[in-house]
Amino acid sequence: MKLSRFKLKIGNRELTLIITIALIYVFMCFAKGELFYARSNIEAIFSNLSYDLLLACGMTFVIILGGVDLSVGAVLALSGIIATLMAQSGIPTGVAVLAALAFGLAIGCFNGLLIAKVHVAPFVATLGSMSICRGMCYVLTSGYFVANLPEAYLNIARGSFLFIPNKILISVLIMVALAILSVNFRPLKSMYYVGANGRAAFLSGISSDLVKIIGYGISGLMAGIAAVLMTGSLGMGHASYGLSFEMKAISAAVIGGANMAGGEGSFLGTALGVILVALVNNVFIMFNGSPNWSGAISGIMLIVAVAIDVIRNKIRERRTA
């Protein structure tokens, strides 16, 4: 019986989130009617959470590995600036985009290298690269916007495919792909092993160091992709992009059930976490909530979501006992 309880626990957090999201959705449909469930509103919610979704994806990997990546927000800003500066100066769009992605990947791998090979604490290593990247943003731009971007560059984020905006399409596709791959694709599945028990994974013939570097690399890459989408959508690059995005990404992953101790985390959960926070943000504005509190939403949702989960478990335990 003790064992079968574990089986029930699969998807527990996801279930909590789905129920919460559904309740909020239904409530809002009644309270605000068409204003809320209009296609354009849903589309707006999704297109605005696309950056969060990408960063939270990368963060989920890092958390599964038992680490944390504070640099994503700054990497996003710097990748965006690199891409926009290149695009602005007439370098072909493809090259600019690739440069942003490559840069994100490189910084991620650098973090991974410090953490895996030199055994620097993830918090410290990524905090260091966070300051460096954020500082470089200002060094490169002096705080000015990088605007006047070519049409081709802007269209990556602004275009749409089969009536779905590219931004949503790209981020959701990447999310789904990673979610599926993380279950079945060996190199990604290895992350769970490394996060659960690094020493055992190493002795089982899994190259833990490489896996860690890849994990942080993916996190950086996601920041690079988000940078291209964000700069394209807003039509400009700026050094202040992505401020405190790392905190949002961590919150979303934890709301989705990722365990900071490593080895646990689900991409579906993370996606639901991102959606929940975005939805509550939307509700908050729909009801003209005080601007003072908008920053606290993801923190409050984190505590609420986890508390609901804990209470649900307690009730279930009492019932089975």
Add this chain to the structure above:
Amino acid sequence: MSVLELKNITKSFGANKVLTDVNMQFEKGEIHSIIGENGAGKSTLMKIIGGIYRADSGEVILDGKPIVMHSPIEAYAHGIGIVHQELSIVGNMTVAQNVFVNCEPVYKAGFINWKKMNSDAKAALAEVGADIDPTEIAGNLSVGMQQIVEIAKVIAKKVRILILDEPTSALSDKEADRLFEILDDLKKKGVSIIFISHKLNEIIRISDKVSVLRDGVRTGTLTRDEMDEATIIRMMVGRDLGRLYPPRASSRDGQVILSSKGLSRKNKFNNIDFSLKKGEILGVFGLVGAGRTEVALSVFGADGLDEGTVYLNGEEISFRSPSDAVAHGVCYLSEDRKISGLFVDMEVRENVVSACLRSVCSRAGFLNQGMISQITDDYIKELDVHPSDCSRFRIRNLSGGNQQKILFAKWLAAKPSVLIVDEPTRGVDVGAKSMIHSILRRLAESGMAVMMISSELPEILGVSDRVMVMSEGRKTAEFEAEGLTEETVMNAVFSMDGGLK
């Protein structure tokens, strides 16, 4: 009147009943051993006495008065101390701090008296016959030494009832002998000792009484004159265990698969030669700290080598990492299953395929879930893992013996041609032990070369075909196992010069 009496103790975790109506009496100045298979409830019972768990029903009666304890601190206040199975030494603190954790000698204002603490620690360590500097950082000591510190830590609290949970599993025989002398001494001073062990010979040697637990029920208590191995085993497993060890290799002329020449690593081992033949089990014996595990890890590619060469099938090879070794069919089953063997929070099926992920995925790298389930189910059946539907359980929820079986399954699934097993039966009960021995033999018979590192001499003698002895980082002797006596091996351990060229 008994010092300590347990009356109708019952304890369950969730729906899992661990102890049922257990009654026991412990007398003053007596060594009372408790034995039972893994999962029989010994550790739970001890934790109830030690104030870590509370019984669901039943009473703990001390000096005739029922007591209720909520924490280890209260247990200490009643004069009950436990030496835990898992070391509870904090590595980054000094030995003295560890000995006096939570009961540091203090001045009036609550400030620690370091001078007194160090000298008291010195005295406490001397009491258990250890000459350890109390200001040394505990993490720098060997595991055996740490165990001694752990024992000193409990004895220093002047306990009346001392519980030792598998204290000798990390000790060399010499250290264990020393421990038994200490226990004898304490016994004479009137301390009641409760001793838990898997090692029958130890128990018979030192106990005044033995209580046997099976599936949470006490099946009986034997006094000194009634004790013998066969009786105890029968009470533990509920049946006779036919032969204790499997037969030896049927054929001894397999070719050499893995061999080495002059392996050295600074401060770890020096000039080690060995050869492993197909179909044969090579036992590697030595005291804790002899460098056996280090040699295995270096051969396996987990640690570097300073000098020497390894040959696989006659060709020189050097594994850069464990993954390299595994790819070449050389596997290493680690000594500590929780720390470096299994992924305790992951599912059984995920653990089983963790060393052979490459072989259960398509060329593009996608895992074949059907195949994983198939492999897992096969091994669960083959190794008789309980419960039989545990494929999706977390490892944490299995008993120690079953965890060890999963560890075996994990490495068998990697289809090795050479299997190095490090302490394969540590902390495993008699039933599972003999099962593991016969698995090892079966693997060897199927053409695998097995190297078995063990600190249990009877196991080495009973299971191996050849025995290699190591001492202080050197190979001191090599024997044919047939007809080998414990005495010969121990002589080889202590006469270093004899074995060296």
Add this chain to the structure above:
Amino acid sequence: MKIKNKTVAAFIGRVNLNYATLFLIMIIIVAVMSSRAPYFLSAANFAVMVNTFIMEAIMALGMTLVILSGGIDLTVTGILPFSSILLALLMGSGMPFMPAAVLVVLGCSLIGFVTNFLRKTLSLHPMVVTMAIAAILKGVNLTITGGSAMSGFPDSFKAMATMTVLGMPLSWVVYIVLAAFFIIMTKFNRNFIKVYFVGGNPEAAKLSGIKTERVYMMVYMISAALAAIAGILTAITYSSASYSYGTNADMRVITTVAIGGTSLTHGGKGSIVGTMLGTLFMAVIYDAFIMSGLSTYYQDVMTGVFLIAAVLLSEFFRYLKEKVQ
């Protein structure tokens, strides 16, 4: 030759390489700076340098304990301004300074208590909980102040800004007293030594009869109380209270503690003395930035570089040490 090696090994074995690294970098910086900036070695600059980092220094003491216990505390960034605002509210309603300050410190320790309570009951990683609490506190701070600075302090309070004790500003005295207190406590007091045990091996600590949850509660409450003291001192120094105080202070404090050699990966490794050295290091480089006339944009870059360089160097020296021994 052999003997010489041995003495070298013995010497290196006794030197704390982490500290040595910090001193080395600091000496280089001071040497470069004093040759380039005329005011760098002046007494006035020293005073300013200390003032610049004194709030972080105070919070770093508590953060060290939290990190030693294996946790982390991001709430300080919210508690510092909260305490200054709470003080302004209380004193604005006519309460004298001492009772108001005591009330503020107690109130803020209560936040630490709640943080730890949530961490425990929701079994969340401390980083996540404290992050959430910090965000909530920011909302509280903004709501109370409406975004503007509060400055309704009585004149007697304003006089404390220039008050000196033994020729030192009040904040220095507070820091010295607190630092001495924590150095002594972590060396000699049972309850504080438990922090090391709990951080080093929580399971073992529990089996040794240490009430681990009580230790966690203690460190989070201390950290919150110290952030509150820093907030009160900030209010005294500037005779104002504002939600903007302490922005990103959490990251600066953690950087300080990490540079001081307290391990964020393994609890139980590190010391208050190390943190104090880290504090000095950070104060020197922050000051060097401003004094050097270095383009302001490079400051973030250099902070990051120094953080990683310090960690790398001490790792490198550790390797050398092993090699020599």
Add this chain to the structure above:
Amino acid sequence: MIKKMCVIFAVFLAIATPVFAGGSGESAASSDGTSAVKENELYSMVVFTKGAEYFNWCYAGMRDAAAILGDHVQTELQGPAEWDASLEARTLEQVIVKQPKGILVASADETTLNSSIGKALSQNIAVIGFDSDAPESGRLSYVGTNNYDFGAAAAQFMVEQIGGSGEVAVVIVPGNIAQEERAAGFKDWISENAPDVKVVSELNDEGDVAKSETVCAALFQANPNIKGIFSTHGYGAPGAAAAARTLGILDKIVIVGSDYSSAVIELLLSGDIEGSVVDDPYLIGFESMMLAYQAAHPTSVPSANPPFGHVPPIIYGGCSVITGETLSDPAVLAKYQNPPAV
């Protein structure tokens, strides 16, 4: 592993050394070239969010003024990256140690910097407030914009653009006095002069363009009748434009921004945003520098603040609305499109 670590470390040193050496080299070089005519004078600008485009313009004005005053007048820009009044006060104190002749300070809030400014004045350092004032600090003069009027100008333009009636919203970062004043001016002007216009919402975008996009998108959804949105800071308008673009309602929404930046100019030119209220940060910086120099070099004219020279207590620059039309003049456009290098 160690080899790799060495490589990493070497890379680090390679980055770090030239930056540090180069940075301090700049000031050393300039101090070497002093000797001849006049003694060097340092003037420092202290701001609360370094890297903000607005302050870059201010600093550019300051530098140009310094160049006019002579080679011996040197300038520097200092300030924390974070919006933290106490950090700015500390930076100010560090700047004081360098004994500059004058300090130009934009205060993160109204009171926190008071004591530090007082300290500077007591050491005969002239302190001029600009952009954001600290009125009780004793600063010799303040150069800036009346932010209340700034908001009113925005309101007037907004009301014209939406045709005198409808719903509008305001984007602000709570806690910024200048922005709060702009919002107040905006709301008051509307309530007094345009009874048919209603301010339905106040939004917080945390001064972040991406966040601005999110909150504006939600706002447009929640209030389908909304006709206009005013951002009290420079990052709100681009975000609002992006949100309107996503929803396909760029034509229906009047977006009025504040300040100028290459992003705002681009959006004005494309017609995505209708107008932006601007003051002249370059001139503010220039003027402040001149005042600081004046204060540091007293003349025979009697002064209200001895020992400093005579300066006026307050100078308000005006503000104006720029639109796509304003920018059709290439000369005007060229000015806005070429931000000064800092």
